[in-house]
Amino acid sequence: MATALAQLRRAVDQLQLSDNDWNTLSTPRRILEVAVPLRRDDGRVEMYKGYRVQYSTTRGPSKGGVRFHQDIDLDETVALAMLMTWKCALTNLPYGGAKGGVAVDAHTLSLAENERLTRRYTSEILPIIGPERDIPAPDVGTDERNMAWMMDTYSVNAGFSVPGVVTGKPIVLGGSLGRTTATGDGVAISTIEGLRVRGINPQGATVAIQGFGKVGYWTAIALEKMGLKIVAVSDVKGGVTGFKSVAEIFEYSTKTGSVVGAPGTDTLTNEEILHLDVDVLIPAALADSITEKTAPGIKARVIVEGANAPTTPEGDAILNDKGVLVVPDILANSGGVIVSYFEWVQDKQNFFWTAAEVRENLNQILMKAIHEVEETSKSKNVTWREAAHMLGVSRVAEAHRLRGLYP
Secondary structure, eight states: OHHHHHHHHHHHHHHTOOHHHHHHHTSOSEEEEEEEEEEOTTSOEEEEEEEEEEOOOSSSSEEEEEEEOTTOOHHHHHHHHHHHHHHHHHTTOSOEEEEEEESSOGGGOOHHHHHHHHHHHHHHHGGGOBTTTEEEEEOTTOOHHHHHHHHHHHHHHHTSOOGGGOSSOOGGGTOOTTTTTHHHHHHHHHHHHHHHHHTOOSTTOEEEEEOOSHHHHHHHHHHHHTTOEEEEEEETTEEEEOOSOHHHHHHHHHHHSSSTTOTTOEEEOTTGGGGSOOSEEEEOSSSOOBOTTTGGGOOOSEEEOOSSSOBOHHHHHHHHHHTOEEEOHHHHTTHHHHHHHHHHHHHHHTOOOOHHHHHHHHHHHHHHHHHHHHHHHHHHTOOHHHHHHHHHHHHHHHHHHHHOOOO
8 A cells, every 4th residue: 555655646746736636536435345254165154354445436437356365455455446546547448446355365265165255245345336336357366257256146136137247257248358368468568668668679588477377377478479588487386487488387387286396497486586687577476576675686677567566666766776667567457457448348338349359459548558658758757657657647636626526
């Protein structure tokens, strides 16, 4: 939360906004904390904390993922909802920001337990979600299967099918082609643009990726197809280098549960992967991996943030002093919410696009945002992160002023 507030404070000061603007922009619109009981397969009943934070609804219904992770708490959920607000405004999507989830280790749940937990959590937040209110999506620990259960739970209570209540659903339930890979595709596009700005040829450029989940894996696949060389990847157990291809290391991790130990590879820690001598570093795990402690050893010339808030303000300052170009999270990983927007539009119209149309529209929206950030960075003499936040925050502030204060 401290990182998100520090970034907002910087943007408010640079934009010379008023104290009234700060008070409005720094306060979440609605916070819901719920108890989520789960009947385990052996009959035991366990209680978990669940959250849904709607940070802003000024520019439209709020939008944001649902996490199943043991370490989430209210502060983190508020911070992520805030970042989603600026991300949607930066990419000019008609949304506010939201976030939610349950403080549970999803890996400890059986399939039946996961379904029961998902449906109970959905029923608890039911009064504040909906296709015109707040549209959840997958995040850490959840996937299209969870979204199918959420959509069904909402629809059963409504009495009719409401596919637009969530995004990231299976295709047969109103999901969009390209949604699964969207965040990784967006990180890959951002990587190519970051290399362009630094004058580095993408062909053969070396990349290290911390985090080999949904974002890291699809980023690696996209970049490898573009001719870049993925030299190291990591997961929660550690990292490896020396593998021949992304497909090879993914196949091994699927069988064993980790990339660590793959034949012919050398093992790294998650901190060591940050310090490899590569052209591009992509932190795609959880928050706060690049800190005052880890930033000094970073050798990459471009960092593209696949995760949300992977860099602390102290780490950011060190990277700036080193001349590293950081493509910030609210820009680099916005591909997911952009294609979620496409899915929502398709559900509302009951008219579905081809995969080529999804890719073309994703590229158009993301490239526009990248060029706006690049131009603002140059004209205002600020970093890309500062430029991105200035654009997103200014658009939300303008919407607040135009709507006025009720009553």
